[in-house]
Amino acid sequence: MGKIIDGKAVAKQLVSEIAKEVEAFSKDFRVPHLAVIIAGDDPASRVYVKSKVRASEKCGIDVDLVKFPADIKESELFQKLDELNNDNSIDGILVQLPLPSQLDSKKVIERISPYKDVDGFHPYNLGKILEGDPLFVPCTPLGIIELLKRYNVKTTGKKAVVVGRSVIVGKPIAMLLANKSKNGNATVTICHSKTAGIKKILSEADIIVCAAGKAKMINGDMVKPGVIIIDVGINRIKDETVKRGYRLVGDVDFESVSPKASLITPVPGGVGPMTVAMLMKNTLKAARLKYKNKG
Numbered sequence: 173m174g175k176i177i178d179g180k181a182v183a184k185q186l187v188s189e190i191a192k193e194v195e196a197f198s199k200d201f202r203v204p205h206l207a208v209i210i211a212g213d214d215p216a217s218r219v220y221v222k223s224k225v226r227a228s229e230k231c232g233i234d235v236d237l238v239k240f241p242a243d244i245k246e247s248e249l250f251q252k253l254d255e256l257n258n259d260n261s262i263d264g265i266l267v268q269l270p271l272p273s274q275l276d277s278k279k280v281i282e283r284i285s286p287y288k289d290v291d292g293f294h295p296y297n298l299g300k301i302l303e304g305d306p307l308f309v310p311c312t313p314l315g316i317i318e319l320l321k322r323y324n325v326k327t328t329g330k331k332a333v334v335v336g337r338s339v340i341v342g343k344p345i346a347m348l349l350a351n352k353s354k355n356g357n358a359t360v361t362i363c364h365s366k367t368a369g370i371k372k373i374l375s376e377a378d379i380i381v382c383a384a385g386k387a388k389m390i391n392g393d394m395v396k397p398g399v400i401i402i403d404v405g406i407n408r409i410k411d412e413t414v415k416r417g418y419r420l421v422g423d424v425d426f427e428s429v430s431p432k433a434s435l436i437t438p439v440p441g442g443v444g445p446m447t448v449a450m451l452m453k454n455t456l457k458a459a460r461l462k463y464k465n466k467g
């Protein structure tokens with residue numbers, strides 16, 4: 173049985189480390205300040221926003237929750253974003269996705285100042301990753317790199333396979349692993365829904381990051397002994413034995429893969445908890461950016 177990467181414990185540890193750093197920063201300068209915008213009342217978004225607010229409070233970061241109705245016009249949202257961009261007391265701005273259908277999320281993200289873009293979705297920040305000089309990295313890929321660091325995974329020269337090519341997980345983590353850096357230098361293959369011969373590609377991987385959103389798509393027969401597995405997927409599967417009628421599973425069949433893996437993230441409790449912790453890290457970074465040359 174492979175060693176489990178305990179994302180929950182690492183995230184808890186990180187939050188307490190960040191809280192200490194925030195305390196010191198607040199003494200020297202001021203309390204970091206995050207603005208979280210939510211439009212409409214999508215239940216999942218509300219849960220995510222709540223956990224971001226709670227984490228901010230734990231870290232000693234001020235947080236403003238800005239709520240808009242589902243029928244908000246683009247111009248109203250842009251006006252708020254411009255106001256927050258120009259407000260010196262605001263360090264980080266996050267717009268909770270998905271947005272109501274009348275809004276173009278790409279345009280909305282591009283309206284956020286790249287220096288306050290703590291989600292790291294702005295094209296400027298994605299471009300900085302490509303350039304090999306990241307500023308704000310999207311929270312999930314940043315959390316994956318942090319887990320690899322904390323479990324002493326050496327990536328240099330390793331064959332890494334990333335399944336999924338989304339802008340928020342697949343592409344940035346692939347680029348980070350390939351970049352010339354201490355936690356990069358891997359040889360990366362990106363697989364997606366049109367990849368031919370994925371089984372062979374997976375069977376040769378030293379490290380697999382799976383972010384496809386397909387329950388149990390990778391099983392023990394597809395991986396080599398000693399593989400390191402980072403399972404990003406979050407999928408609901410029916411389970412009549414539990415009260416809520418479903419349970420969460422990853423993209424990886426934990427039962428058959430974990431005996432072969434040297435390290436593996438569980439779902440839940442692996443990558444998931446890291447994402448919010450990294451948002452805190454990015455918010456502190458945004459606050460520090462303002463005072464870079466003053467302390």
Ligand code: NAD
Nearest residue numbers: 312336337338341364365383384385404405406443444447
């Ligand atoms: P997405 O849903 O936008 O896209 C899925 C990607 O997987 C696509 O690029 C597609 O080409 C690829 N794909 C789909 N089926 C495939 C298959 N059979 N073989 C190979 N590739 C396939 O991706 P996303 O937004 O990155 O989300 C992926 C999963 O990660 C979802 O389950 C999501 O809930 C989860 N997620 C978790 C976190 C976290 O914090 N743990 C954060 C973001 C996303």
